[in-house]
Amino acid sequence: MTRVLTYLQAIGEALAQQMGLDPTVVVFGEDNIGGTGCDGTLGHAWGPTQGLHERFPDRVFDTPITEAAFVGAAVGAAATGLRPVADLLFVDFAGVAFDQVLNQAAKLRYMAAGRAGAPLVLRAMWGAGLRRGAQHSQALYPVFAHIPGLKVVLPSSPADAKGLMAAAIQDPDPVVFFEHKMLYFSRGEVPEEPYVTPLGQAAVVRPGTDCTIVALGRMVQVAQEAAAELAGTGVECEIVDPRTISPLDTETIYASVRRTGHLVVVDEANPRCGAASDIAGLVAQHAFDALRGPVRTVTAPHAPTPFSPVLEDAYAPSAGQVVAAVRATVPYAEQERAS
Amino acid sequence: MTRVLTYLQAIGEALAQQMGLDPTVVVFGEDNIGGTGCDGTLGHAWGPTQGLHERFPDRVFDTPITEAAFVGAAVGAAATGLRPVADLLFVDFAGVAFDQVLNQAAKLRYMAAGRAGAPLVLRAMWGAGLRRGAQHSQALYPVFAHIPGLKVVLPSSPADAKGLMAAAIQDPDPVVFFEHKMLYFSRGEVPEEPYVTPLGQAAVVRPGTDCTIVALGRMVQVAQEAAAELAGTGVECEIVDPRTISPLDTETIYASVRRTGHLVVVDEANPRCGAASDIAGLVAQHAFDALRGPVRTVTAPHAPTPFSPVLEDAYAPSAGQVVAAVRATVPYAEQERAS
Amino acid sequence: MPQRDSTHPEIRIYRTMRTIRVFEERLHAEFAAGGVPGAVHLYAGQEAIAAGVCAALADDDYVASTHRGHGHAIAKGCDVTAMMLEIHGKAGGVCGGKGGSMHIADFDRGMLGANGVAAGGVPLSAGAALSAKVRGTDQVSVAFVGDGGANQGAFAESLVLARVWNLPVVFVVEDNGYAQATGTRFHLDGRDVAPRGEAVGVPSVVVDGYDVIAVRDAAAEAVARARSGGGPSLLDCKAHRFFGHMEGWDQQGYRGAGEVDRLRSEHDCLAIHTRRLLADGTAGSAELAAVDAEVAELVDAAVTAARSAPDPDPAELLTDVYAAV
Amino acid sequence: MPQRDSTHPEIRIYRTMRTIRVFEERLHAEFAAGGVPGAVHLYAGQEAIAAGVCAALADDDYVASTHRGHGHAIAKGCDVTAMMLEIHGKAGGVCGGKGGSMHIADFDRGMLGANGVAAGGVPLSAGAALSAKVRGTDQVSVAFVGDGGANQGAFAESLVLARVWNLPVVFVVEDNGYAQATGTRFHLDGRDVAPRGEAVGVPSVVVDGYDVIAVRDAAAEAVARARSGGGPSLLDCKAHRFFGHMEGWDQQGYRGAGEVDRLRSEHDCLAIHTRRLLADGTAGSAELAAVDAEVAELVDAAVTAARSAPDPDPAELLTDVYAAV
Numbered sequence A, B: 001m002t003r004v005l006t007y008l009q010a011i012g013e014a015l016a017q018q019m020g021l022d023p024t025v026v027v028f029g030e031d032n033i034g035g036t037g038c039d040g041t042l043g044h045a046w047g048p049t050q051g052l053h054e055r056f057p058d059r060v061f062d063t064p065i066t067e068a069a070f071v072g073a074a075v076g077a078a079a080t081g082l083r084p085v086a087d088l089l090f091v092d093f094a095g096v097a098f099d100q101v102l103n104q105a106a107k108l109r110y111m112a113a114g115r116a117g118a119p120l121v122l123r124a125m126w127g128a129g130l131r132r133g134a135q136h137s138q139a140l141y142p143v144f145a146h147i148p149g150l151k152v153v154l155p156s157s158p159a160d161a162k163g164l165m166a167a168a169i170q171d172p173d174p175v176v177f178f179e180h181k182m183l184y185f186s187r188g189e190v191p192e193e194p195y196v197t198p199l200g201q202a203a204v205v206r207p208g209t210d211c212t213i214v215a216l217g218r219m220v221q222v223a224q225e226a227a228a229e230l231a232g233t234g235v236e237c238e239i240v241d242p243r244t245i246s247p248l249d250t251e252t253i254y255a256s257v258r259r260t261g262h263l264v265v266v267d268e269a270n271p272r273c274g275a276a277s278d279i280a281g282l283v284a285q286h287a288f289d290a291l292r293g294p295v296r297t298v299t300a301p302h303a304p305t306p307f308s309p310v311l312e313d314a315y316a317p318s319a320g321q322v323v324a325a326v327r328a329t330v331p332y333a334e335q336e337r338a339s
Numbered sequence C, D: 001m002p003q004r005d006s007t008h009p010e011i012r013i014y015r016t017m018r019t020i021r022v023f024e025e026r027l028h029a030e031f032a033a034g035g036v037p038g039a040v041h042l043y044a045g046q047e048a049i050a051a052g053v054c055a056a057l058a059d060d061d062y063v064a065s066t067h068r069g070h071g072h073a074i075a076k077g078c079d080v081t082a083m084m085l086e087i088h089g090k091a092g093g094v095c096g097g098k099g100g101s102m103h104i105a106d107f108d109r110g111m112l113g114a115n116g117v118a119a120g121g122v123p124l125s126a127g128a129a130l131s132a133k134v135r136g137t138d139q140v141s142v143a144f145v146g147d148g149g150a151n152q153g154a155f156a157e158s159l160v161l162a163r164v165w166n167l168p169v170v171f172v173v174e175d176n177g178y179a180q181a182t183g184t185r186f187h188l189d190g191r192d193v194a195p196r197g198e199a200v201g202v203p204s205v206v207v208d209g210y211d212v213i214a215v216r217d218a219a220a221e222a223v224a225r226a227r228s229g230g231g232p233s234l235l236d237c238k239a240h241r242f243f244g245h246m247e248g249w250d251q252q253g254y255r256g257a258g259e260v261d262r263l264r265s266e267h268d269c270l271a272i273h274t275r276r277l278l279a280d281g282t283a284g285s286a287e288l289a290a291v292d293a294e295v296a297e298l299v300d301a302a303v304t305a306a307r308s309a310p311d312p313d314p315a316e317l318l319t320d321v322y323a324a325v
């Protein structure tokens, strides 16, 4: 009895189920109900909150374009008994609410020595591919992962999206939940009943012996394509999807590198102080002895996202780049032995 | 004819000299003149802008507490002929102006395909040690270094502070200039005439053969202490101060690691997606063959900055931690051979 | 451009409005046909605001725009073909194809850029005004912002900064009734934005945004105030949009039955201006028809150019992050 | 606390004000003597605002505070010794020594925290109001903000959000004449903040912040409005501070000659309240002297405790980043 949902539907289902299970869960953001016309009729939400308002009319709210206020309100509400799920729309808009994330949500528990917390979820669309230009296409999770006190979730499949959203809502700490806009209509099997995918547990989404590929978000798909191509030439890659970049399941990564001896990290974010170099640096520190060749990172360039389709298509890492990176790190000898 | 200035004075001298050289340089921020009393008398600025208003009354401004507006105004002014130096006070306050840095200043040139730019300097006090608590003690430069389009400067000495500020003001792109609050009253020789310390050029502040220590900002001092202690036991460390974290002078770092075979990165920022792991990751990728042992990073913990002096003193890396990291990476055999 | 200068100013305004209208209606059709990438927010219906405000500006004055920026760009004199190429992401676009509809900018024309962030451009405009003031020119800067964007902190802060620094800036609120699907009845609590300006000492007026002459006159007064050292002003202009929030995004289910039809039949700023020009004899219908023909040709040529223009060189991906050294 | 309840409310207010005053004067002396770490922003002079507002609140109502937060915390019922320990960074501090003066919080008392970011706490307060509303309690939330912080976008946005969501929140502007060294004459253009509330539909009044009864009455009206579903209000309270912006930081050179002396002699809210209590017979001087003695002892004991309290366990550095698992 398998059931297939889109990533978008899976997130929506998690929201609905968690609201059903916990009356303190509230959901808000711009057009999360779907707007109100001049004559007072309610509109229809476009994204994962579609239909929620009909089921939970007292717990889904539209907001004016006041991200600093409503993200801050999520913090205040979370510290006083609610579990808010606030919607930033594009993660790029975190800029206008950043103080409330950086200085309020992330630090509240620490500054209060644990006597309060901010169990909120901040939803944010991210990633390149939709021709939205530099201010609507960023990854930015490295910025959030840098901040102690936050958890940062990057689902790559519908099933994970549902389970991780459930976990994020139930988590006692603030979670930034990244939804890749190019995955919204990707499809996959999703169990119907509520379930939780724990934060901080990586998934080995493809086993392999020759090279570890750590891939994040949409890059998991790209890594799969690359791995399939490499398998054709006898190189078996193991793909690890961390699923949450903070906390990071380093043990699964180190264990994989210990098996394969090689590491390629594929990350759609910008390279400097990014997730790829973070993982590369951690491995160089804690699993150095396992490495039989240089670590390779494949990332977006150190550049904003261009609008033009032809340029944007060259922006995020491609399977071809991943293949090349694996080939560059796995010595030819090994490749041949492996084949 | 040597002359000694504090770091604070050196920055002030750079501001004054560059304003003298270039009539388009303007300086503003909260109390940059020094305030205006109820009866209209002007106050005295506390920091590096002290005295500037007397010399350049038409180009130094106080601002209301409107960081989003005045940082954005710096972008608009920079794109239309001025070279603004805007003062965030504490870098922590970047949160309330972050959109203007992330989405406006950093991306303007790219989105306009190079037909305009935003040559501004954003001054920001950073770092732990002054008992200011979690919202006034952050490092945060990894967040800025992550963003393409920005340059990020971290002077560690008065002489560099002056030269780098001159370079930042003259640079055609937006520069975030980090002033460590615990270095303000540190003293050093500073040439009197205007000069420029180029962005993107690391300094080897101590030559050595056994281990490379890359240290940033105030950590350069800490690394010096550690190196002195290690020298006593026969381990000669080479200290590299990148001076700018974006652009990063990777060549000087790689060259040093190629000489020493070992790398310890000392960074006051938080560890995840931070500067230390960035440098560690880059070396593991591009100078892997030179590494004769695991990279080590010494950073603040993944925690906000605590207020209590006893806790805060344990927050930023100490010389003892650096010594331990060097000892852990440089094998005892080598240490003995070296001694 | 002496020929242009000899035209009656209100006919120049007509040309501007007509250009925007045709540009936008055409983009709507092209988008529906699948020929346009990206996020396209059409300005049709609000032409009187851009045209009226920019009619009160000099060439070297500044405007900072919104995500709904085509009208401002055209009214500020940006090249229509270069804009069309930009919207198509082509080489030769006014931003080399790197910006797209939401980031059209042309600093040579004082167009500081459309902006993907609500109210994101408002502080930039204040900065351009500061620049003019420090450089000692008499340039004025305009900040366009939507009713939704007017709720952003950056807008409120910019009003304060402009007042305190006495900047030559004009804030132009374009209250088109909606922020995405959310009506001002909800997000402005049914109120005007003008009192927010007044509250911080910025002279503010509500303006009929369907009446281009009313807009121009209000703008002229604000611009004169700014140029003469009187500091900032705010115009709260009311004019609803013809199309949905964004092409391909909404079915406008949130709009009342017949709302758009009524808008087009009763509140078409272009029709209103046309009727006035004809009624008071400023223009004859032949003259306007000639303008219409020229505009049609201009936009048609722009679309043709955009279709056949080459893509940007892939190497452009990595340029312009920083100034070339 | 039945004994406390039987005290006349205006004497309870006196006790609160007196406690704040003595706490702050003592901290000033302790800081000068070198015994206090960190950034300490004293509230003395403004006591009537915290005491008046909190007198209108119930125990389970919320307040979000500013960097100048001691007065709010004391008025909301936080333990004075735990606060003093916190300010000294000691174990047993109300935030375990991890917060310090700028982050004193006590959620059990509805004190959502002092805040190091100007206006940073205002949205939190709106969120607590939302929480009360959704949970169906009649709790009310107060957001304190300075005149300087009132220029922050987060404040403007919170006013809008509170209006649109009709939240039970009271915005209390503490206009003490300065933001650091910059006078309201400059940064508010000499204006009140109240019109900014009115502009977005939030009922707003200017209140004499030296008169604790005026503050309490205005607060009571606003709180009643909030509790009964009438939504947000704004009080724009005027009262200057006695000390500099921050201990150890400024010499107050920006303040006019004699300004502080005049303030202390003519506008001391505590003296004003004392005179009234005595004049209308609500209290006798012996009764107030008894309160004074108790307060003196309380604060003295707090300082003594703070001096001798142990430092936090160094292991605390790494706890409370996330909830313990």
Ligand SMILES: Cc1ncc(C[n+]2csc(CCOP(=O)(O)OP(=O)(O)O)c2C)c(N)n1
Binding pocket: A030, A065, A067, A089, A093, A096, C041, C066, C067, C068, C116, C117, C118, C145, C146, C147, C148, C149, C150, C176, C178, C179, C180, C245
């Ligand atoms: C800070 C921010 N929040 C949200 C958005 C998403 N968004 C894009 S346009 C829009 C509505 C803007 O409404 P308004 O300012 O009235 O302009 P209009 O679209 O009506 O011209 C929203 C919410 C954004 N671009 N920026």
Ligand SMILES: Cc1ncc(C[n+]2csc(CCOP(=O)(O)OP(=O)(O)O)c2C)c(N)n1
Binding pocket: B030, B065, B067, B089, B093, B096, D041, D066, D067, D068, D116, D117, D118, D145, D146, D147, D148, D149, D150, D176, D178, D179, D180, D245
């Ligand atoms: C966003 C932000 N900008 C700047 C500061 C630095 N700062 C701390 S207090 C202060 C003045 C605040 O003035 P006001 O709000 O009037 O409060 P007061 O100190 O007078 O009580 C400033 C500018 C800050 N804390 N937060």
Ligand SMILES: [Mg+2]
Binding pocket: C146, C147, C148, C174, C175, C176, C177, C178, C179, C180
């Ligand atoms: Mg609108």
Ligand SMILES: [Mg+2]
Binding pocket: D146, D147, D148, D174, D175, D176, D177, D178, D179, D180
């Ligand atoms: Mg003040």
